[in-house]
Amino acid sequence: MVFIVKKKINGKEYYYLNENKRVDGKVKTKTLAYLGKTKEGAEKKMKDILEGKKKSEKPKKKEIKKVKLIHKEISIEELASFCKRKGFTYPSAEIYGGAAGFWDFGHLGSELKNNIKKNWWKFHVRQREDIVGIDGSIITNPKVWEASGHVDSFSDLFVVCKKCKKPGKVDKNELGKVKCPNCGGDFEEKTAKEFKLMFEINVGESGKSYLRPETAQLIFTNFRQVQENARMKLPFGIAQIGKAFRNEIAPRDFLFRCREFEQMEIEYFTKLEQKCPYKIPNIDVLVYSEEHQKKNKEMEKMKIKNAFEKGIIKKDWHAYWLATELQWFFNLGANSNNFRIRQHEKEELSHYSLDTWDLEYKFPFGWKELQGIADRSNYDLSQHEKFSKKDLKLFDEESKQKILPHVVCEPSLGVERALLVFLFDAYNINKDGNIVLKLNPKLSPIKAAVFPIVKKPEFEKFARKIFDDLKEEWNVIYDGSGSIGRRYARNDEIGTPFCITIDDESLKRKDVTIRYRDTTKQIRIKISNLKNILRDLIEGKIKFNNVGKLI
Numbered sequence: 001m002v003f004i005v006k007k008k009i010n011g012k013e014y015y016y017l018n019e020n021k022r023v024d025g026k027v028k029t030k031t032l033a034y035l036g037k038t039k040e041g042a043e044k045k046m047k048d049i050l051e052g053k054k055k056s057e058k059p060k061k062k063e064i065k066k067v068k069l070i071h072k073e074i075s076i077e078e079l080a081s082f083c084k085r086k087g088f089t090y091p092s093a094e095i096y097g098g099a100a101g102f103w104d105f106g107h108l109g110s111e112l113k114n115n116i117k118k119n120w121w122k123f124h125v126r127q128r129e130d131i132v133g134i135d136g137s138i139i140t141n142p143k144v145w146e147a148s149g150h151v152d153s154f155s156d157l158f159v160v161c162k163k164c165k166k167p168g169k170v171d172k173n174e175l176g177k178v179k180c181p182n183c184g185g186d187f188e189e190k191t192a193k194e195f196k197l198m199f200e201i202n203v204g205e206s207g208k209s210y211l212r213p214e215t216a217q218l219i220f221t222n223f224r225q226v227q228e229n230a231r232m233k234l235p236f237g238i239a240q241i242g243k244a245f246r247n248e249i250a251p252r253d254f255l256f257r258c259r260e261f262e263q264m265e266i267e268y269f270t271k272l273e274q275k276c277p278y279k280i281p282n283i284d285v286l287v288y289s290e291e292h293q294k295k296n297k298e299m300e301k302m303k304i305k306n307a308f309e310k311g312i313i314k315k316d317w318h319a320y321w322l323a324t325e326l327q328w329f330f331n332l333g334a335n336s337n338n339f340r341i342r343q344h345e346k347e348e349l350s351h352y353s354l355d356t357w358d359l360e361y362k363f364p365f366g367w368k369e370l371q372g373i374a375d376r377s378n379y380d381l382s383q384h385e386k387f388s389k390k391d392l393k394l395f396d397e398e399s400k401q402k403i404l405p406h407v408v409c410e411p412s413l414g415v416e417r418a419l420l421v422f423l424f425d426a427y428n429i430n431k432d433g434n435i436v437l438k439l440n441p442k443l444s445p446i447k448a449a450v451f452p453i454v455k456k457p458e459f460e461k462f463a464r465k466i467f468d469d470l471k472e473e474w475n476v477i478y479d480g481s482g483s484i485g486r487r488y489a490r491n492d493e494i495g496t497p498f499c500i501t502i503d504d505e506s507l508k509r510k511d512v513t514i515r516y517r518d519t520t521k522q523i524r525i526k527i528s529n530l531k532n533i534l535r536d537l538i539e540g541k542i543k544f545n546n547v548g549k550l551i
């Protein structure tokens with residue numbers, strides 16, 4: 001604070017400009033200037049000084065209002081209702097009452113699902129030299145499922161709750177250990193009966209076959225063919241995305257447990273004891289090993305690399321694939337705080353597995369399996385050798401011997417579970433309580449919305465031309481109705497990252513404005529640059545704030 005003081009020296013009056021400042025909690029006074037001998041002169045001089053000071057101060061940057069988004073935790077039922085309302089997913093053939101465990105994907109859900117698969121394929125197949133992809137058939141020779149062990153072992157126990165009488169399912173090793181998810185009651189053990197999970201079907205005249213319960217087996221049956229065609233050398237992987245079917249006793253929790261779903265799987269083949277040549281990605285995660293579970297210890301946050309070095313994760317390959325899979329999720333915007341890795345206890349291992357670690361996600365109904373990463377050894381290839389009587393071994397140049405490769409890791413992920421994770425983590429609300437779906441632009445069903453805001457034919461024609469051009473490359477929409485605020489809100493809710501507005505200046509200046517969903521900030525850019533900039537924004541190669549001057 002500044003003020004004038006009058007001092008009397010040798011009977012004469014002098015005026016000074018003083019300032020009070022708080023320093024270390026105490027008010028200190030400092031004289032800034034001498035203002036002369038008269039009151040009027042002093043007041044004028046002070047005014048001049050203060051105005052001069054103001055001018056010399058740097059002009060403040062235009063304040064940009066930050067729109068705070070708040071992540072909202074919702075239940076699985078709320079998510080299901082949102083997905084239906086907006087056109088992501090709904091019960092299959094709902095006009096007939098639906099079909100339990102079967103879901104149809106709408107105009108947004110099918111795009112989101114495709115984007116998840118496309119990004120998975122790019123990361124795991126296209127961008128790697130050691131993995132190639134295939135697309136096997138859904139129905140195959142039934143012998144495949146005898147060899148794989150599914151005909152004999154792929155079943156759950158059908159149980160009924162003693163308290164609420166609802167039917168449920170438990171894994172064979174869980175009887176007597178788990179409670180009814182509906183009411184917390186105990187399951188009747190005496191009446192528990194084995195329930196086969198493969199759907200049986202009839203094929204032509206020849207008889208019984210099955211809908212595949214996993215995509216993996218088609219990789220094993222085609223293993224030699226693919227290796228020869230693609231001239232793959234160990235270590236290498238074969239990937240596949242496709243439908244799988246399981247006659248789940250109790251499909252539940254929306255898309256979490258369905259009877260028809262899609263898997264994205266890799267069988268990664270190595271020689272026995274072959275070292276992993278790849279660096280383990282630097283990822284921190286909650287680790288919940290078999291020992292943690294058996295000794296009732298808390299899970300621990302650590303680097304996956306350290307978990308391997310401490311012997312918690314036994315194989316370098318397992319550590320590498322766990323970290324790589326987490327990296328895929330985190331790169332696409334999933335929240336790392338909602339993830340943990342959990343080792344299967346001996347009793348819960350599948351019939352083919354030596355060791356399995358799951359990526360688990362904190363769903364609203366608890367920590368649940370998102371992705372399984374099993375060490376399948378050479379169980380499957382040796383079973384198929386036995387049943388088909390074909391030699392599936394490869395010649396190893398190093399040892400000059402024929403060897404049957406081992407699947408050291410099988411990263412196996414359900415597309416629907418990945419979709420749930422991305423939706424849960426993207427679900428935000430803004431200051432007005434409106435939903436903003438903060439999906440990574442690579443996953444967003446609609447990449448951009450084009451809005452003409454002047455209702456005149458020449459502006460609409462101009463906007464249509466931009467829309468037609470963008471449509472060549474991306475799924476974009478043209479939205480010409482409603483207030484601009486309403487149009488933004490509609491698109492925020494379904495995760496459209498960029499809204500392009502053609503305003504009254506656009507025709508003259510040959511430019512548009514782009515608004516970014518997560519900050520609501522806008523920039524003006526030339527139409528000639530629009531496609532390149534949009535491409536870089538969607539791919540995450542540039543930050544919105546660095547594209548141009550914010551308006």
Ligand code: GAP
Binds near residue numbers: 215246259416417
């Ligand atoms: N080939 C190995 C295999 O199929 P799994 O643990 O039975 O292993 C792998 O399944 C992944 O498939 C699971 O982690 C999950 O993401 C997905 N999945 C399995 N059953 C599912 C179901 N009924 N509904 C939706 N996704 C399912």
